[in-house]
Amino acid sequence: xxxxxxxxxxxxxxxxxxxxxxxxxxxxxxxxxxxxxxxxxxxxxxxxxxxxxxxxxxxxxxxxxxxxxxxxxxxxxxxxxxxxxxxxxxxxxxxxxxxxxxxxxxxxxxxxxxxxx
Amino acid sequence: xxxxxxxxxxxxxxxxxxxxxxxxxxxxxxxxxxxxxxxxxxxxxxxxxxxxxxxxxxxxxxxxxxxxxxxxxxxxxxxxxxxxxxxxxxxxxxxxxxxxxxxxxxxxxxxxxxx
Numbered sequence: 001x002x003x004x005x006x007x008x009x010x011x012x013x014x015x016x017x018x019x020x021x022x023x024x025x026x027x028x029x030x031x032x033x034x035x036x037x038x039x040x041x042x043x044x045x046x047x048x049x050x051x052x053x054x055x056x057x058x059x060x061x062x063x064x065x066x067x068x069x070x071x072x073x074x075x076x077x078x079x080x081x082x083x084x085x086x087x088x089x090x091x092x093x094x095x096x097x098x099x100x101x102x103x104x105x106x107x108x109x110x111x112x113x114x115x116x117x
Numbered sequence: 118x119x120x121x122x123x124x125x126x127x128x129x130x131x132x133x134x135x136x137x138x139x140x141x142x143x144x145x146x147x148x149x150x151x152x153x154x155x156x157x158x159x160x161x162x163x164x165x166x167x168x169x170x171x172x173x174x175x176x177x178x179x180x181x182x183x184x185x186x187x188x189x190x191x192x193x194x195x196x197x198x199x200x201x202x203x204x205x206x207x208x209x210x211x212x213x214x215x216x217x218x219x220x221x222x223x224x225x226x227x228x229x230x231x232x
Contacts, residue, residue, distance in 0.1 A: 033220060042123075042224030043207060056219065091161070095211075095220070105151070106209070106220055108161040 002026075004109035006092050012115045013082055021077040021112045025094030033095075033106065034067055034077050038088040046090075049075065082116045089113050119144045121210050123223035131231050132200055138193040138226045140182075140208030150191040151209040152182055153222075161207065167191065178202075203230045 005024040013019050025032050034046040045059035049069045060066070064082075069075040079086055093106040124139045142148065152164040165176040172184040182193045191208060208223040 031219075035222070043222040045222065048219055050219070093161075093220070105163055105166060106211075108153075110160045 004092055004094050004107050006090075006109035006112050008112060009110060010113045010115075012117060015084060015116055016081055018078065018080045019082055019114065021079075021090050021092075021114070023075045023077070023092030023094075023109060025073065025075070025092070026107055027073075029094035029096050029107075030072070031095045031106075032069060032075050033093045034075070035091045035093065036088045037091055037111070041088075043091070046077070079114075082114075084116050087114055087116045119210060119212055119219075119221045121208055121221050121223035123208055123226050125226050126224065127227045127229065129229045129231060130198055133197045135196050136194065136198050136202075136228065138206050138208075138228065140191045140193065140223060142189050142191065142208075142210045142221075144189070144210060144212045148210050148212040150182070150184055151211065152176075152180070152191070152193050153207040153209060155205045155207065155225075157204065164193075164206070198228070198230050200230050200232060202228060204228060 004026055007022045011019055030051045032049040036044040036046055047060055047067045048056040064080045067075060067077045089111040091108055091111045093108045095106040120143045122141045130136045150167040153161045154164045155161045164180060165174050165182055167174050167184045173181060175181045180193055180195045182191050184191055205225045205227045207225045210221050
């Protein structure tokens with residue numbers, strides 16, 4: 001596609017339910033990032049995928065959070081047993097980043113606004 | 118570990134006044150530096166970037182940033198701001214670890230331009 005696509009754009013879920021957030025990166029981009037942006041807060045890094053390498057999961061806040069990237073393209077962020085503090089905008093970004101590449105600009109999707117009630 | 122520090126969480130400034138949004142990074146390897154902007158109720162978009170060459174980079178809407186390697190800074194400046202510049206600004210560093218590049222973002226600075 002022309003840009004990074006995220007779905008759904010909005011999600012309201014009940015506390016304790018599981019949710020899945022989807023990200024379609026720009027075709028050919030090897031790097032994919034998930035961030036969380038809470039109201040009035042900055043960008044909180046969650047997880048980073050780069051090609052076929054093991055993902056950098058150092059930003060995941062708890063074991064209720066997981067993500068996968070199938071076939072080096074689409075990624076799904078899963079939050080199990082959601083809590084109210086999980087309410088935030090979840091942003092996905094992709095870039096052409098790789099070894100020696102200079103064109104490392106990241107392109108962001110519009111985000112998924114998650115509300116846990 | 119790499120880190121990006123944006124010292125000011127909020128910066129109020131009057132219209133037509135100059136502004137500087139500060140960004141410092143910590144990295145001992147080659148870095149690429151970026152400023153992203155997020156207008157109210159919109160997604161993040163690239164404002165300007167430093168990859169190599171001239172240490173002063175400019176955006177199309179009058180912002181500029183200067184890469185200062187000795188001070189590990191990449192401050193964003195504009196000589197005269199407009200109401201429409203009200204937004205949140207994020208500094209980011211992309212540097213290599215183990216041969217691949219990873220983005221690190223600062224916590225953002227909320228610029229509020231006052232009439």
